[in-house]
Ligand SMILES: CC[C@@H](C(=O)O)C(=O)SCCNC(=O)CCNC(=O)[C@H](O)C(C)(C)COP(=O)(O)OP(=O)(O)OC[C@H]1O[C@@H](n2cnc3c(N)ncnc32)[C@H](O)[C@@H]1OP(=O)(O)O
């Protein structure tokens with residue numbers, strides 16, 4: 560059912576500082592432009608690597624879903640893994656049928672396709688994002 564690893568989410572208190580770190584550490588890092596996603600409560604910046612992406616996320620205000628994570632981890636850190644699936648509604652039904660807590664209804668994510676999250680306590684401590692493939696495949 561699971562397809563490719565689409566991205567690794569990394570929470571940070573400052574995308575500007577994290578982006579600069581990636582540029583300094585990896586001289587040829589393809590660091591994109593940051594943009595706001597108010598519907599998700601985060602500011603986002605993608606770093607492209609050959610087989611996946613690092614998704615830097617910074618909270619947009621105290622209501623952000625990553626506010627609590629950064630309160631516990633003020634310097635930031637690895638926040639979630641995102642896998643692609645061919646059909647978001649079939650994937651949601653799959654997890655729910657197995658007793659996993661799906662966090663809300665599918666909504667449009669940073670790649671323009673529907674996403675949902677599965678609670679980390681049901682996934683061995685890993686917050687898991689499920690994303691409908693932008694290529695209509697997995
Ligand atoms: C850029 C847009 C989009 C994309 O297209 O890619 C994104 O990626 S948006 C990313 C941000 N959005 C989300 O994370 C939405 C889903 N998240 C949530 O609903 C909540 O963050 C949460 C997972 C339910 C956690 O809620 P919160 O209130 O912050 O924390 P708690 O303290 O209640 O946490 C309970 C429990 O879970 C542990 N936890 C929390 N976050 C994580 C995490 N990222 N990874 C692993 N574990 C996590 C937390 O430590 C608590 O455990 P205990 O202390 O043992 O109770």
Ligand SMILES: [Co+2]
Pocket residue numbers: 566568614639641688
């Ligand atoms: Co993500």
